Ligand SMILES: Nc1ncnc2c1ncn2[C@@H]1O[C@H](COP(=O)(O)OP(=O)(O)OP(=O)(O)O)[C@@H](O)[C@H]1O
C-alpha cells in the first residue's frame with residue numbers, strides 16, 4: 102500500500118443519470134470524500150440527496166461520469182487496476198434490506214461457507230463448520246446449532262443483518278460500506294447492530310462508510326469519526342462528527358439536528374420548530390440556481406440565488422454557505 106494515500110478517495114466526482122423521459126439528473130456534484138484505514142465516516146442527508154450513489158461508487162458498482170476514485174492510491178477505473186477482484190475482497194457492503202441481500206434458498210451455513218471455501222480460508226466443510234460456529238457465536242446468534250442450518254426467512258430482520266455483517270467481514274476487508282443497515286431493523290435491535298459494527302471497527306481496524314438519514318445514529322455510531330452532510334448531491338458541511346453535531350454551522354445541518362427528538366422527556370414534549378422556509382425538497386432534475394438550499398434557507402440573500410457556494414474551511418470544518426459568518430449559533 103502507498104503510505105501517502107488514503108484507503109479510499111473520491112475526487113471531484115460528478116454523477117449524471119439519464120432518465121427515461123429524457124431529463125438528466127445530477128446525483129453527485131464535485132463530491133470529494135476520503136476514508137483512511139480504520140476510519141469511521143458517516144454520510145447523512147434526506148432521501149434522494151445522493152448517499153447511496155456515493156456508496157455504490159465507493160464499492161465500484163457504479164462508475165462516476167467524471168472524477169477519480171482510488172483505493173490504496175490506485176485509480177479503480179484505470180486500465181490495469183485489478184478489479185473487481187481487489188475491490189471485491191477489500192471493500193464489502195451491508196445493505197438495508199438483509200432479506201434480498203441474502204440468498205433465500207441457501208442456509209446460513211451455505212451462505213457463509215461459500216466465501217470461506219472459495220478464498221481457501223478453510224480447507225474443507227468440516228473446518229468451515231468450526232469457523233462459522235465461532236462467527237455466529239461472536240455476533241450472539243446463539244445457540245449456534247439453532248441458527249446455522251436455518252434459511253433467511255426463518256430469521257428476524259436483526260438476525261439476518263447480523264449474518265450479513267459476518268458475511269461482509271469474513272474476507273477481512275479494509276472497508277465496509279453500510280448503506281442504511283439499521284433502518285429496516287426493529288428499534289430494539291438497532292443499537293446492538295450498530296454496536297456490533299463499532300466492535301468490528303475496534304477489533305479488526307476495518308474502516309466504515311456508514312450511510313444514513315438518521316443523525317442520531319450517526320453520532321452514536323462514530324462519536325470520534327467524520328461526517329459528510331449531503332444536500333441534493335452536494336456536500337454542504339463536513340468535519341469531525343463531534344464538532345459538526347455540537348455546533349452545526351450550515352443552516353441545513355442545523356435544521357436536521359432540530360428535527361431529532363430531545364433526550365430530555367420534558368423538552369421532548371415541546372413542539373419542534375424546524376428552522377426551514379419550506380419542507381419541500383426541490384426536484385433533483387430541476388435544482389434551484391445558486392445555492393441549491395436557498396429556497397428552504399431562512400438566511401438566504403441575493404447572492405445565494407445566483408452563485409454556487411464553494412466548500413470552504415470554517416471553524417475547524419468545511420462548509421458551503423455564502424453567509425456562514427452571519428448564521429446564528431445553533432440552539433435546541
Ligand atoms: N440508476 C438511476 N437512474 C436514475 N436516477 C437515479 C439512479 N440512481 C439514483 N438515481 C437518482 O439519484 C438521486 C440520488 O439517489 P440516491 O439513491 O443516491 O439517494 P439516497 O440519498 O441514497 O436516497 P435514500 O435515502 O432514499 O436511499 C435521486 O434523485 C435518485 O432518484
Ligand SMILES: [Mg+2]
Pocket residue numbers: 152153154280
Ligand atoms: Mg439510499
